[in-house]
Amino acid sequence: MNLNILMYLIPSLIMFGCGVYGFITRKNMIAIMISLELMLNAVDINFVVFNRFLFPGQMEGMFFTLFAIAIAAAETALALAIIINVFRAMRNVDITDINRLKF
Amino acid sequence: MPFEYTIAVVAIPLFMFLFLGLGGTQMGRKITGVLGVIGMLVTTVLAYGVALTYFFGTGQGQVVDGVRQAITVMNPDWLSFSENLVVRMGIMLDPIAAMMLIVITTVSLMVHLYSLGYMCDHHGHPEKGFQRYYAFLALFTFSMLGLVVATNIFQIFIFFEMVGVSSYLLIGFYYSSPAAVHASKKAFIVTRLADLFFLIGILVLSYYTGTFDFDKLVGNMATAQSAVASAGGATFMGCSVIAWALTFIFIGGAGKSAMYPLHIWLPDAMEGPTPVSALIHAATMVVAGVFLVARLFPLYVIEQGAMDIILVTGAFTAFYAAAIACVQSDIKRALAFSTISQIAFMMTSLAVSSNHSELITIHGGQGLGYMASMFHLFTHAMFKALLFLCAGAIIHAVHSNENSDMHGLHKFMPITSIAFLIGCLAIAGIPPFAGFWSKDEILVAAYERGLGWGLWMSAVAGMTAFYMFRIYLLIFFWKKHKVHTEHEPADQPWTMTLPLIILATISIVAGFVPAAKMFTWDGAALHTQLNWTVAGSSVLIACVGIALAFRLYYKENDLPARMKASAHGLWTAAYHRFYMDELYQFITHKLVFGLLSVPIAWFDRHIIDGTMNLMANVTNQCSFAIRRLQSGSIQAYVYIYLIGALTVAVATIVCVLI
């Protein structure tokens, strides 16, 4: 039995689905960030897998993933800084309770 | 004296106004008063010089063919509307302008002097606002002088407004008192309403004749006729447009001159300081309307329709005001109604002075009424100012306007009493006092117009004698005076007495001014002689009136009360001035405010603004409805986005499958 492309894509798809679920249902902002990371990871895997299987002679997928990881790192750092700041101000990281800036 | 000095006559009061108005508070009160009097004195001297030079000088071009020419001293453009319609600020001297210069400066000087004493509290210290008072007096004098020397009708309008405002400011001088504020407001608004008609009249007149200037409108009979002809026979509702214009202009004059039914402001205007009443509301400003009609006299002569309106209004007002004056208890109001009546005399006199047949040959009949009117204006200014100043002295002494607080003052204030008596005799038309001569001419003119008019005016003359002596007797006799203030009433300081004496003297001698040679409409001397029938009968009527007054009011008795009781309704109506004020109150407050302003304000806030707000609200509601979608919850966004994406995906798949 060969390892074909689907066999990598399915776990990635499930990971993505989990990310979506978590993103929609979680209240804690950090948990939402974690779900976001899941989705990102799933996408990264897809890049790599498609690159590896379908265009083995090229490197775009790998570089995209590389950059995505870098950006994800930056984004997470910033988001967490904001979350911590919000927490300082509101003593709370529940997204449903933080609505003072709404409208 | 060169006529250029007239510029100074007008300019000095203006300068005094600015000087006292801007710098007055920096100076002492007394000093401002003295400065004001000095300024006025200089003005008066110059004005006399100019006027006398005009009347009696024989300079080059002054008299042509026995006709005194009008002299235009200066006439610079002030505001040009179009090529023809240019408002100029000029100075023109003609008989009536010169005469008015004398009247205004004389009375104004007297009032300036008198106020030095009058506007003080009982310790002799000047009141608060003394500087303001003198500044306003100067402003008024300036405006009035500017009015009489005007070279065009628009300039008259401008100064009409100016005197209106100075009158407003002076009536409201005691601005803490609501009555004064109300009276000043009323005076201004009523005269303003009249000025509106004046303005419309000017618009019509200037549109059709294409000019504002008097020398093109009424320079002489021929120019007046060509001016009327330039309207090209245009008519409006059956009357010529010029007649309409003249009627409107007369309404403007009627407002200032307090003709019925625009007279209502004048009695209330007595809330102002009494010297102001003497200056503005007896001697000068109120004759501005008469002056205006006299100015446009040739046009009125041609447009008989307008003249008839003046005649009817004048004759009715004379009687109406005299009737009210008979029952007033406030001496200033009684004098105010007397003023209205006398001004109506002048108006009537102007109006009777034309007859329908001969429009061009103006000598004799037509010129007489004009001359008589101007003469009466002159004499009336003097004796009415005297009466008001006397009234002021009395009020100053007893601190009340009501004659019930006076009575029997003759013993306490003999000088005032005599001065007042002279004034009364003058106004009643007893020879040789000033009023006799002028009133006699008026009556002659009225009889020439028609017997009915003559009889009517004679009757009013009799009433005049009666009510003036009623006032006089109720103040100075009737019964013993009850002293109810801490001071006994007494004659006043010299600053107040001197003007009384001067004016009393003038009132005695003013009748001997050769008016027929001076105050004629075209500058040509008029040949008149005393009409003994008319003179005799008018003196007789006056004497009857005086005798009646003595019978009723010399000593305390119950006859007046019984008369009052027997004609109670009439008396009350007359005392309440036939409810004209109430009528106006009703019209302004109930009709204009209640039925126009309030609904309009409501309409504005609720309908117009409501529509705008409605539009805004609808937009707002829509956006609120849409806003739900924009919940701000990122999870909901993701969810909705997913659903959308899935829908698209499913739709694509289904499409592919099919």
Place this chain on the structure above:
Amino acid sequence: MESVGNLIVYAVIAIAIIVFSVLTVTTRKILRSATYLLFVLFATAGIYFQLDYEFLGAVQIAVYAGGILVLFVFAIMLTHQPGRDAQLLESRRRWLGILAAVLGVAVCAYALFSHSAMCAATLGQIPDFDIAQLGHWLLSTDKYGYLLPFEAISILLLACIIGGVVIARRR
């Protein structure tokens, strides 16, 4: 035919990814969630290794597992309030979440399976490259040159650093 070892490794990785992903989003304790995420990230790194992208796998471990996750843990520690574990939302929202996830997965899975021709592709030979080569590509402007995105990301990172400092600074 793949080596069995390879298959086993794959199986372990796939199961780990599936299980830990589900656990990450279902556990109630936020710290556990982070821990499960760590496992998922490691498993992902495993996939990269298996697909011969060793460098990528190393980066994945170093940046994600080593960097980001530590940040997460710190953030959790800083914001954690005892007794307030990450609550799931009310059940309606939860069902909606499940529905969305399942539907999404289903649609994607359908798409994948409907293109099963892809499965024919097998792991081919990839060009040999070393880290130096990679660095060269990153900083070159010719084909396979990624200088522009590299610079863009540098600026982004810089902005993030500044932003992080500004935001986190105590006033």
Place this chain on the structure above:
Amino acid sequence: MMIFDNILIYFVIVPVLTLAGLALTNNKGIAAIRAVAVTGATVLVALALYLVYLFLHLRGAGDTSEMLLQTSVTWYEPMNIKLALGVDGVSVVMILLSAFIVFAGVFASWKMDPLPKQFFLWFFLLSTGVFGFFISIDLFTMFMFYEVALIPMYLLIGVWGSGNKNYSAMKLTLMLMGGSAFLMLGLIGIYFHSAPEGQPLTMNLLEIAHNDAIPHEWQYYLFPLTFVGFGVLGAMFPFHTWSPDGHASAPTAVSMLHAGVLMKLGGYGCFRIAIYLMPFAANELAWIFLILTGISIVYGALSACVQTDLKYINAYSSVSHCGMVLFAILMFNTTAMTGAVLQMLSHGLMTALFFALIGMIYGRTHTRDIRKMGGMMHIMPYLGVGYVIAGLASLGLPGLSGFVAEMTIFVGSYMHSDVFHRVLTIAATTSIVVTAVYILRVVGKLLFGEVQDEHHRSLTDATWEERLSTATLILSVVIIGCFPNFFVNIIAPSFEPVVSALESASHMMGM
């Protein structure tokens, strides 16, 4: 660059430099902020006076071109948008007016609190727009500056206003923006018909007027659009309701600038763009707007009679007076139009004076309800006298500006011999009585009579900067009132092109 040789551009540059200067000042350094603002305003006044001199000099030297000091610089070639500058007599006096009001406004907002720096920033941005509007002769730049002048109003009222300020600021801005929407449609329409077939389109006013290429059937749409667009700003009935609320909430200097200058943009635009460019439709449709403006005049005056808030009274009086401006413009003859400009000047100055005084009184008493005040003449004689002078100017006392303007308008309006115009004219003249009624009512209640509130007895009279501010305005009112011919001679010739365009249009219609 060529354009910097032209004095006109400095009317925009100076406010912008002032803005820059203000931006450099410290938030707390009120002295520096004031210094910069006063310098800017003074330079503007000096420039405006110099411009008047220059204008008279050029005209005296025999330059009879329609617009003097013309320059243009291309901004955007494809649409032929230029920064085209030029002035005629009307613009010159409007610039003079604006400069004086900005000057007085700076002093009236001397103690602005809070955020003085930001206030002056927006204030000068607004003046940039105003000056820019008056110096431009290019539709695009005019519209741009128009918007620049409008937008800051929102913040100026919303932040520094009083009372129901959010609502008022919103209402004012939205209604004026609605007006500009009409206006923009109109301007675009004009642009696309600005030149005959085959020639390049242009935004330049003079060229459009010269080309006279707007088809008549299009004029029927474009004229109402532009006229209403500007009419909203000129407080034309029934688009005036922003005015009472807006003025009531605006801070003093903003009310001054808004009523004093901004509302004049409306009247100015109406004749410069709507009537000048579309004389045919103007002749045909004037009657509609004459009726509306006639209503404005009487309606505003009658509404003012029963208001109790000082600023509302003034706002309604502005509706009446600005109605007079548009009314006169629609009379289509030189006299009436000259009167309209005089009225703009006069109303600008005296309303600014009114609002300044009301602001000063309000700053002391903290109420604007005339029923709660009285006897202010005792307490603050300077302000009281100023108020009386403003009132007298408003009700048309000769010697003050209002009289001159109103009389010119009435005489000009009466020059039409048909019944329709006559009736409207006479209806409009009644406003002088109604004006007297409400002015005297306010003066009587506010200044005279007894002191209503014992706390008011301890209040003080005007400070030096307030005196300076009001004295400037009073002096200007008096100068216009006493020497009107000076202004008439500047203004009247500028209307010749407009009037002759109208006449030839009506001639064509007659055929």
